Amino acid sequence: MNILSTSILSADFTRLGEQIRIADRAGAQYIHIDVMDGLFVPSISYGMPVMRSVRKITEKTFDVHLMIERPERYIGAFADCGADIITFHLESTDRPAAVIEQIHERGLRAGIAVKPKTPVEAFVPYLGSADMLLVMTVEPGFGGQSYLEDCTGKIRAARKMAEESGRRPDVQVDGGICRENIDTVLDAGANVAVVGSAVFQGDIEKNIKYFLGKLSRQEV
Ligand code: DX5
Numbered sequence: 125m126n127i128l129s130t131s132i133l134s135a136d137f138t139r140l141g142e143q144i145r146i147a148d149r150a151g152a153q154y155i156h157i158d159v160m161d162g163l164f165v166p167s168i169s170y171g172m173p174v175m176r177s178v179r180k181i182t183e184k185t186f187d188v189h190l191m192i193e194r195p196e197r198y199i200g201a202f203a204d205c206g207a208d209i210i211t212f213h214l215e216s217t218d219r220p221a222a223v224i225e226q227i228h229e230r231g232l233r234a235g236i237a238v239k240p241k242t243p244v245e246a247f248v249p250y251l252g253s254a255d256m257l258l259v260m261t262v263e264p265g266f267g268g269q270s271y272l273e274d275c276t277g278k279i280r281a282a283r284k285m286a287e288e289s290g291r292r293p294d295v296q297v298d299g300g301i302c303r304e305n306i307d308t309v310l311d312a313g314a315n316v317a318v319v320g321s322a323v324f325q326g327d328i329e330k331n332i333k334y335f336l337g338k339l340s341r342q343e344v
């Protein structure tokens with residue numbers, strides 16, 4: 125099944141709960157939570173207290189995207205705050221296999237991510253254990269950037285790898301996904317689309333319905 129993961133980084137934080145409720149009711153399957161530490165990426169976003177608080181208002185899957193150095197330090201903490209999926213960057217740790225194991229030990233799904241300049245071949249050693257491959261389609265760190273066209277080939281390559289591995293992990297795309305390129309990323313083989321500004325700018329419900337329509341027409 126194709127899935128919409130709405131990134132709350134682009135939400136209006138003065139109305140965060142209300143906007144998550146709108147996204148929930150409109151049918152978004154995942155809530156994408158971007159955690160930034162100011163080291164792995166230049167910006168600092170939010171962390172455990174925000175997650176704990178919004179966990180109370182929705183049952184939707186919490187799709188946590190860690191953009192932090194040495195994520196192994198925080199898997200337990202994010203599991204405790206209600207994460208369902210934890211994705212970390214292969215560039216952020218020297219022991220990805222152990223981090224995947226930590227996530228699985230908590231009974232959660234494990235995603236692995238690569239920045240635009242990291243080749244998808246980096247996924248290969250973990251194809252037997254990862255549940256999701258995240259192909260970043262902007263440099264991680266900020267919402268509202270433009271999709272990097274060069275990344276389309278990487279989505280295609282990740283899909284091929286996913287199909288050829290016994291585990292068949294999901295292929296997620298994140299960064300600059302909008303009405304103009306959703307077909308492109310679905311055609312390339314993505315089945316989980318993270319959408320931030322294209323959902324939260326304007327009418328959230330209408331935007332979500334639009335993307336869900338696209339996602340349901342194109343099953344991979
Ligand atoms: C960027 C984040 C994204 C971001 C996507 O580092 O990982 O999840 O919120 O936002 P848009 O869809 O606006 O590019």
Ligand code: ZN
Nearest residue numbers: 158189298318
């Ligand atoms: Zn993200």
